[in-house]
Amino acid sequence: MGSCKEQTEDPKPNCEFVSGPIIVGAGPSGLAVAACLSNHGVPSLILEKSDCIASLWQHKTYDRLKLHLPKQFCQLPLMGFPDNFPKYPTKHQFISYLEAYASHFSIKPRFNQAVQNASFDSAYGLWRVQTQDFLYISRWLIVATGENAEPVIPHIHGLDKFQGPIRHTSVYKSGSDFRNQRVLVIGCGNSGMEVSLDLCRYNAIPHMVVRNTVHVLPREMFGFSTFQIGMTLLKWLPVKLVDKILLLVASLTLGNTEQLGLRRPKTGPLELKSATGKTPVLDVGALSQIKSGKIKVVENVKEMTRNGAKFMNGQEKEFDSIILATGYKSNVPTWLKGCDFFTEEGMPKSPCPSCWKGCDGLYTVGFARKGLSGTAYDAVEIAKDIVDQWKTSQDCKKSSTCDPHIILVK
Structure with a gap:
């Protein structure tokens, strides 16, 4: 890296030219692409807004969390999980794996660098990435903030009236804080199901919306892992037929979930995941608690009251606390400017598998809606694509026919 302070007549402080790609985000996606680039001899710089790698996993996940898929589908490129890890590693084991991964590839992100603005300077063919106290400039920008950057807080009429505590799952750690309480859990995805199950361990009464x-x-x-079976069958059968097989086996093993208030979509689980990114719930015990009545399934909320909620079916119940299991969203539109590669929701417009590459040296990793296996694929492809450009730029620098450090900071 070279400083751009010395390259302008009117230099600004805290400005740095990055010879390799700038990667925004030090989660699994950012680490994976940095490792793949390093494996090809290409340096990179990761900018991370928090004080650690994988901040979502370290700070915004509940204690009982485990990987929902077998470890072989969740490992990053070039380095697998330790052999002594269980089939479904815990949250803490996964974090330790990521820390070992970063150490192995000598990945050292710059922490507490929240990107406020990133834009492409077409006059110089370079990306300008501004944090709260620094300006970074590079030929390449890799967006690795992922699909789950910020918690989704839904608009619910009267939510501000409720007198009890309201928490998003991003700050939920354990049901011990809700012992013996009547808790309204809004959301029935994997987080909603697991939080409801965890609440049961502490004699709480979860009502899952x-x-x-x-x-x-x-x-x-x-x-065998349901995911593994599905992926194997997709090698030989169309997705609609695979979905029918999975749903048939699910019906035989779980029973009719619609009788429990869990209506299935008309589109099959794998087809729906591919089209919308909506992940099917993989049951780890919540369904049996629903069947026993320990987890109450309730209809959507019409409005919140001072002491509880009114539901669409006219019922009204009192609650001590509310937990929002309403998921996360991308934050890319808040800081990536002048770029039409992303939708208003912060997802790439290009269909997968080509969603990892934009124009003008822009790349994305971890937006394929295919979990960590999708992240690994993106990281490998991005490194392949950048390495030839990197070699050309280095040859250019050696021949002194061009100087990539000549940058005007406006």
Whole structure:
């Protein structure tokens, strides 16, 4: 890296030219692409707004969390999980794996660097990335903030009237804080199901709001991961047929979930995941608690009251606390400017698998809606694409026919 302070007549402080790509985000996506670039001899700089790698995993996940998929589908490129890790690693094991991964590839992000603005300077063919106290400039920008950067807080009429505590799952750690309480859990995805299950361990009475249709599948079928079975079948069968097979086995093992208030979408689970990114729930025990009545399934909320909620079916119940299991969203539109590669929701407009590459040296990793396996694929492809450009730029620098450090900071 070279400083751009010395390259202008009117230099501004705290400005740096980055010879390799700038990567925004030090989660699994950012680490994976940095490792793949390093493996090809290409340096990079990761900018991370928090004080650690994988801040979502370290600061915004509940204690009982485990990977929902077997570890072989969740490992990053070039380095697998330790052999002694269980089939479904815990949250803490996954974090330790990421820390070992960063150490192995000598990845050292710059922490507490929140990107406020990133834009492409077409006059010089360079990306200008501004944090709260620094300006970074590079030929390449890799967006690695992912699909789950910011919590989604839904608009619910009267939510501000409720007198009890309201928490998003991003700050939920354990049901111990809700012991013996009546808790309204809004959302029935994987987080909503697992938080409700965790609450049962502390004698709380969770009421889980089902706002939309949802696919619930067993985590395993016949001793194998449901995900693994689905991916294997997709090699030979069309997705609609694979979905029918999965739903048939789910019906035999779980029973009719619609009788429990969990209506299935008309589109099959894998087809729906591919089209919308909506992940099916992989049951780890919540369904049995629903069947036993320990987890109450309730309709969507019409409005909140001072002491509870009114539901669409006319019922009204009192609650001590509310937990918002309403998921996360991308934050890319808040800081990436002058770029039409992303939708208003912060997702790439290009369909997968080509969603990892934009124009003008822009790349994205972890937006394929395919979990960590999608992240690994993106990281490998991005490194392949950048390496030839990197070699050309280095040859250019050596020949002194051009100087990539000549940058005007306006």
